[in-house]
Amino acid sequence: MAKYSRVSESVGLITLQNPPVNALSAAVRQGIVDTVERALSDPKVKSVVICGQNGIFCGGADIKEFGTNMSGPLLVPMIHAIEAANKPVVAAIEGSALGGGLELALGCHYRIAHSKARLGLPEVTLGLLPAAGGTQRLPRLIGVPAALDLITTGKPLDARRISTYPCPRPSDLDALFEGVMEKVRQSARGAIAPVACVQAVRAAATQPYTQGMEREKELMATLFTSGQARALQYCFFAQRAVSRWSMPNGARWDTSKPRPVHKAAVIGLGTMGRGITVALAQTGLSVIAVETQEKQLMDAKQAVSGMLERGARRRGVAPALDKISYSHDIQAVADVDLVIEAVFEDMGLKKKVFQQLASICRPGTFLCTNTSALDVDHLASQTHNPELVVGMHFFAPAHVMKLLEVVYGPRSSPQAVATAMQLGKKMGKVSVAVGNCPGFVGNRMLKPYMEQAFFLLEEGATPELVDRALEEFGFPMGVFRMSDLSGLDVGWRVRKGDGLAEPGAPSGQPARIRQGRRYSPLGDLLCEQGRFGQKTGQGWYQYNKPGSQVARSDPWLHSFLEGYRAQHGLVARRIDNQEVLDRCLYALINEGFRILEDGIAAGPEDIDMIYVFGYGWPRHRGGPMFYASMVGLGKVLERLEHYHQAHPDVPYLKPCSLLWRLVASGSPPLHKWREVIRKLHSQL
Numbered sequence: 084m085a086k087y088s089r090v091s092e093s094v095g096l097i098t099l100q101n102p103p104v105n106a107l108s109a110a111v112r113q114g115i116v117d118t119v120e121r122a123l124s125d126p127k128v129k130s131v132v133i134c135g136q137n138g139i140f141c142g143g144a145d146i147k148e149f150g151t152n153m154s155g156p157l158l159v160p161m162i163h164a165i166e167a168a169n170k171p172v173v174a175a176i177e178g179s180a181l182g183g184g185l186e187l188a189l190g191c192h193y194r195i196a197h198s199k200a201r202l203g204l205p206e207v208t209l210g211l212l213p214a215a216g217g218t219q220r221l222p223r224l225i226g227v228p229a230a231l232d233l234i235t236t237g238k239p240l241d242a243r244r245i246s247t248y249p250c251p252r253p254s255d256l257d258a259l260f261e262g263v264m265e266k267v268r269q270s271a272r273g274a275i276a277p278v279a280c281v282q283a284v285r286a287a288a289t290q291p292y293t294q295g296m297e298r299e300k301e302l303m304a305t306l307f308t309s310g311q312a313r314a315l316q317y318c319f320f321a322q323r324a325v326s327r328w329s330m331p332n333g334a335r336w337d338t339s340k341p342r343p344v345h346k347a348a349v350i351g352l353g354t355m356g357r358g359i360t361v362a363l364a365q366t367g368l369s370v371i372a373v374e375t376q377e378k379q380l381m382d383a384k385q386a387v388s389g390m391l392e393r394g395a396r397r398r399g400v401a402p403a404l405d406k407i408s409y410s411h412d413i414q415a416v417a418d419v420d421l422v423i424e425a426v427f428e429d430m431g432l433k434k435k436v437f438q439q440l441a442s443i444c445r446p447g448t449f450l451c452t453n454t455s456a457l458d459v460d461h462l463a464s465q466t467h468n469p470e471l472v473v474g475m476h477f478f479a480p481a482h483v484m485k486l487l488e489v490v491y492g493p494r495s496s497p498q499a500v501a502t503a504m505q506l507g508k509k510m511g512k513v514s515v516a517v518g519n520c521p522g523f524v525g526n527r528m529l530k531p532y533m534e535q536a537f538f539l540l541e542e543g544a545t546p547e548l549v550d551r552a553l554e555e556f557g558f559p560m561g562v563f564r565m566s567d568l569s570g571l572d573v574g575w576r577v578r579k580g581d582g583l584a585e586p587g588a589p590s591g592q593p594a595r596i597r598q599g600r601r602y603s604p605l606g607d608l609l610c611e612q613g614r615f616g617q618k619t620g621q622g623w624y625q626y627n628k629p630g631s632q633v634a635r636s637d638p639w640l641h642s643f644l645e646g647y648r649a650q651h652g653l654v655a656r657r658i659d660n661q662e663v664l665d666r667c668l669y670a671l672i673n674e675g676f677r678i679l680e681d682g683i684a685a686g687p688e689d690i691d692m693i694y695v696f697g698y699g700w701p702r703h704r705g706g707p708m709f710y711a712s713m714v715g716l717g718k719v720l721e722r723l724e725h726y727h728q729a730h731p732d733v734p735y736l737k738p739c740s741l742l743w744r745l746v747a748s749g750s751p752p753l754h755k756w757r758e759v760i761r762k763l764h765s766q767l
């Protein structure tokens with residue numbers, strides 16, 4: 084809606100009213116058309132001001148309308164009519180003016196913004212472009228380079244004084260566009276909207292306004308109906324939906340009250356502990372950072388200070404150095420509100436730390452573990468108050484990565500979950516509440532994905548081939564480059580702990596069958612050679628020196644694979660990109676369905692946001708479960724059955740019962756899956 088009033092006799096004031104962000108729904112657009120018409124036809128009105136209610140100008144087009152049959156006045160002619168008005172129209176901008184909201188302001192004759200206002204064109208992040216004239220008016224207002232930057236990245240900026248504007252003077256327009264196109268193609272990793280944005284601005288720079296508008300419309304029509312736009316808009320809502328968590332026992336976000344956390348402690352200052360300390364201090368909390376090894380404590384102090392200083396320089400604020408006190412004595416955590424344990428990933432060690440914390444901390448202190456896969460409930464059982472224990476699984480580097488898995492055990496209280504979720508939000512994380520099982524959601528799904536990649540090597544693929552297929556799909560790194568980066572020894576340690584990798588495995592069993600199922604010892608064999616990845620200069624690839632990040636193909640690895648195949652009587656066959664994607668992604672997705680079936684994740688959105696924010700799943704593909712719904716559940720099922728028949732000794736390829744159930748119920752859209760899951764649970 085839009086409210087009309089007259090102020091100071093001669094000013095027509097139009098106030099956009101559509102809480103919470105005054106999105107341009109059909110009713111708002113109709114309201115603008117009507118009130119503009121009224122102001123223009125009132126002879127007493129000499130000028131018009133458009134503003135938004137509740138401290139926000141406008142959050143843009145109503146994204147919820149995009150998937151529907153859109154009705155009501157169209158934005159383009161509405162804005163055009165404002166621009167064509169014979170009375171001056173001013174946009175008075177407070178709070179955000181984003182997307183269609185900024186395009187509305189661009190159609191006004193003047194714009195006045197509060198110094199704290201945020202202006203931006205985030206359409207590209209939704210798989211679209213600013214198709215209400217934004218790609219044509221903005222370059223004319225602020226010049227091509229600045230407009231390109233805003234439109235292709237979608238990043239908002241603060242209102243600025245004109246004297247601070249750089250003067251836009253592109254010397255060679257062709258070179259400018261080619262350079263930007265190259266940059267966009269590299270960073271977009273297959274996303275089509277940023278490329279269309281460059282094409283639309285190019286039209287503004289090279290063609291008259293009306294032709295530019297035609298080009299903008301044409302490009303938008305392609306984007307609007309694309310799967311990528313649907314995926315990105317799904318991500319926008321899913322990111323918000325995961326904060327409305329629920330637990331299988333009925334506890335929910337809106338009935339569970341978090342407790343405030345002012346003072347926190349971090350135990351263990353390895354890579355993860357350092358990042359968590361930085362993230363907490365940057366949030367404004369007092370932090371006690373504990374590391375029992377004196378040398379490690381000194382190194383950590385230096386590293387944490389460096390990270391804080393660099394971050395503060397980037398953000399133009401003072402570094403939060405005084406928020407942290409360091410200690411080598413765990414007794415120092417006695418009076419904190421919440422502890423995050425981040426010691427080495429070893430159950431024995433973690434149990435000992437939890438036993439100590441239980442006797443040191445004052446009653447009511449929340450005890451959290453940063454374990455990435457171990458049993459949170461087992462740790463809880465080491466304490467007197469298991470209801471105060473939850474997992475807070477950060478991703479490296481913890482002060483940068485947006486994802487936080489908040490892991491509840493069967494005894495975690497709703498208040499503990501609510502507190503960890505709220506703390507995550509304060510730290511700027513996308514926090515997702517998940518149940519307790521080995522690997523939780525993210526790492527549990529990674530296992531079948533990586534397993535398939537190893538099997539593909541045995542069958543004839545190379546690390547380069549597998550990685551290329553996954554990177555072309557949109558992952559920033561394929562399985563093997565990622566394994567080299569994070570260290571092959573990490574998985575080796577886990578497999579040894581699980582009794583899979585030698586020497587834990589029982590002797591006398593075939594090398595490629597362990598615990599009754601197909602197993603690939605390739606990773607173990609590389610580790611036995613000391614090839615741990617980037618840190619040792621050799622892994623699935625070779626590097627110039629230990630620590631280097633430039634992966635090069637390794638002839639040794641190729642002949643090692645040939646030798647391995649010959650030793651096990653395997654005949655290499657041709658494997659194409661499609662098979663790599665089918666086997667790696669569908670095995671991962673199948674585990675996602677099992678996770679839903681087990682009630683470890685409350686809904687597909689939780690899984691998708693974990694993969695988008697923690698594992699580099701390309702956002703324009705919406706997350707694994709959304710991707711499965713786009714491919715078609717019937718097709719996913721058929722492919723899994725096909726590969727399971729070919730590899731019956733691989734249980735991860737056996738389609739799970741929820742997938743069967745969904746297909747049998749007509750493959751409902753993703754937002755209906757929860758109903759099917761509820762029915763499945765009620766029958767169990």
Ligand SMILES: CC(C)(COP(=O)(O)OP(=O)(O)OC[C@H]1O[C@@H](n2cnc3c(N)ncnc32)[C@H](O)[C@@H]1OP(=O)(O)O)[C@@H](O)C(=O)NCCC(=O)NCCSC(=O)/C=C/CCCCCCCCCCCCC(=O)O
Binds near residue numbers: 209
């Ligand atoms: C910064 C914000 C605005 C506010 O942030 P914050 O205060 O933190 O609040 P949030 O939690 O984020 O949001 C609160 C709730 O509001 C919901 N919300 C927010 N924005 C929108 C919106 N724009 N629409 C709908 N709902 C919105 C949000 O979901 C929260 O609710 P809930 O918790 O989920 O229940 C921040 O919200 C923000 O950044 N918002 C998004 C801003 C944005 O991306 N704007 C751009 C929108 S796209 C746009 O504007 C496009 C314009 C051009 C349109 C041109 C149309 C032409 C169509 C032509 C089609 C041609 C195709 C032809 C095809 C054919 O031929 O067939």
